[in-house]
Amino acid sequence: MSKISQPNSTPGVNGISVIHTQAHARGLQQVPQLVPAGPGEEAKPGSQQAEQKKLAHDRNSDGYRQRRERNNMAVKKSRLKSKQKAQDTLQRVNQLKEENERLEAKIKLLTKELRVLKDLFLEHAHNLADNVQSISTENTTADAAQNDNLFEIFF
């Protein structure tokens, strides 16, 4: 239930602050190592690029704030998207689980059905064999009766 929390914002309303800077700016930020101007390249420290770079990081700059604001929005958007995707994935898992159960049930049914038919088939085969052995090629009344029996069992 946390709702109000305005970590890095300026006093007052959240939106655009009057003085921002505090932001992360906890201590002072030193440059660790970065912005390596490539290896042998540009031997001009005071180049225009340097100037721009500096400006780009000027927290008081208007453009800076604008950029930050945009990035913050992008971040929010991206995170929302990410969260959504994660949720979708979870949903997908449940979906697949259900599908799985459905398939397993179907397999069970088919297997059962198959078993019945196979048994029937085998039984009938035996009868046939018997009949074939005792009689010639024509169906007899007995056969018919048997068949009837099978029929009833099957249905």
Add this chain to the structure above:
Amino acid sequence: MSKISQPNSTPGVNGISVIHTQAHARGLQQVPQLVPAGPGEEAKPGSQQAEQKKLAHDRNSDGYRQRRERNNMAVKKSRLKSKQKAQDTLQRVNQLKEENERLEAKIKLLTKELRVLKDLFLEHAHNLADNVQSISTENTTADAAQNDNLFEIFF
């Protein structure tokens, strides 16, 4: 808007840069910052509670840094865990997908097998119907036809 926690502003000059985790340490400038006294509100400057609160948030405090450090670790840990979980979920999805394919293949096989057996029975059913028709005085051709129909429906 109520008690605004004064976020990250470094009180006056933070001479503690050393302490700070190099953390982000990127910007290249120090932040001159402000101490935004909240909107006119300190009605009780001498409040003990206020004092304590303040102390708890005193960035210069030794305990403060310690707490921050611990929390940062906890955060990292938590996020790692979260990421891991997400990864597991994705893996679960693939696992279920495979399982599904396996099941579908099995169903296909069973269905095919079933089809063969059913066809056999179906063929036999015709003979049966014929027999039934011939040996039963009440049965009519219509009955036989209906049986055929049932077969088709059932199989």
Add this chain to the structure above:
DNA sequence: TTAAATTGCGCAATGA
């Protein structure tokens, strides 16, 4: 080169 999207990280509020 630029702007948007991602990603890692620390802070603070809050939950447990």
Add this chain to the structure above:
DNA sequence: CTCATTGCGCAATTTA
């Protein structure tokens, strides 16, 4: 109080 979570902003990178 300590640890776990979570929303948020900053800045470096990656994409497009």
